[in-house]
Amino acid sequence: MNVMLSAKPRYLIYTASLLLMTLLSNYTYAIDTIHLENKNHTITTSINMSAGEWPPFLSKDLPHQGVVAHLITDIFAQANIKVNFTFLPWPRAYHDTINDKYAATAVWMFEPQRTDDYLYSDPVLNERFVFFYHKQHPFDWQSIKDLKGLLLGGGLAYSYGKEFDKAEKEGVFDMSRVSTTEQNFKRLAMGRIDAFAEEQSVGYFTLTSKLPKLVDSINHHSKPLLINQSFLLFPKNNKNSEQLRSIFNQQLEKFKQTGRYQTYFDALNNGAYQPRHSALAD
Numbered sequence: 001m002n003v004m005l006s007a008k009p010r011y012l013i014y015t016a017s018l019l020l021m022t023l024l025s026n027y028t029y030a031i032d033t034i035h036l037e038n039k040n041h042t043i044t045t046s047i048n049m050s051a052g053e054w055p056p057f058l059s060k061d062l063p064h065q066g067v068v069a070h071l072i073t074d075i076f077a078q079a080n081i082k083v084n085f086t087f088l089p090w091p092r093a094y095h096d097t098i099n100d101k102y103a104a105t106a107v108w109m110f111e112p113q114r115t116d117d118y119l120y121s122d123p124v125l126n127e128r129f130v131f132f133y134h135k136q137h138p139f140d141w142q143s144i145k146d147l148k149g150l151l152l153g154g155g156l157a158y159s160y161g162k163e164f165d166k167a168e169k170e171g172v173f174d175m176s177r178v179s180t181t182e183q184n185f186k187r188l189a190m191g192r193i194d195a196f197a198e199e200q201s202v203g204y205f206t207l208t209s210k211l212p213k214l215v216d217s218i219n220h221h222s223k224p225l226l227i228n229q230s231f232l233l234f235p236k237n238n239k240n241s242e243q244l245r246s247i248f249n250q251q252l253e254k255f256k257q258t259g260r261y262q263t264y265f266d267a268l269n270n271g272a273y274q275p276r277h278s279a280l281a282d
Contacts, residue, residue, distance in 0.1 A: 070273075109229070132196055154177045
């Protein structure tokens with residue numbers, strides 16, 4: 001069927017198409033601009049690094065293997081070191097690196113017992129956990145006592161900080177835990193939970209890549225529940241670990257001082273690390 005459009009609808013379609021092309025072009029430009037800065041470096045050696053799946057920070061299926069993998073790769077490239085990532089289940093990544101299969105493993109929160117096996121880098125990532133809620137059911141909190149009587153979602157066996165965990169044990173609120181962030185968003189949409197805590201970038205990445213129809217109905221509270229830092233770990237039993245950690249820390253500090261560090265996370269916020277097969281990319 002051939003239908004002729006009037007001038008106004010044709011103009012609107014043209015304008016929408018132009019905006020879409022501009023948006024996608026900006027995503028590509030943001031990520032490629034970061035990458036181009038390393039082209040003048042001659043790679044003289046390479047290291048193998050383990051990592052777990054944690055999109056949008058780390059994933060074999062994302063552009064540049066995620067924003068944190070991209071950052072780590074570019075930091076070492078400044079010292080003419082190429083990084084080859086292998087993605088594994090988190091426990092295996094941890095133990096295989098101890099057993100000298102990898103030069104480092106990315107990225108981990110601080111746990112005192114891990115210092116027996118690993119040297120910690122300077123902080124690579126600041127994780128910001130916030131409460132997500134449905135816009136039709138306004139949610140506000142300023143202290144743990146404000147959560148009294150609510151049914152909150154969560155991840156299996158996950159700790160949301162000492163104060164939160166203590167309040168959960170004391171029955172200040174009820175918890176219903178599931179295995180994935182996607183499940184928690186679906187339960188939020190159906191009204192089965194009042195709110196749930198998730199790392200902010202991880203939450204919005206899950207929405208845009210897996211549940212785009214829910215994006216407009218979900219919001220997050222600006223007050224963070226928890227702020228964590230994550231680190232690159234270097235095995236103590238590897239003779240090169242001290243030197244690699246020193247190289248990494250020096251270059252990481254330069255990235256932060258020059259503002260280059262922030263450009264990776266600005267690109268993340270602009271959609272640069274979305275999977276190419278996602279609804280946004282389509």
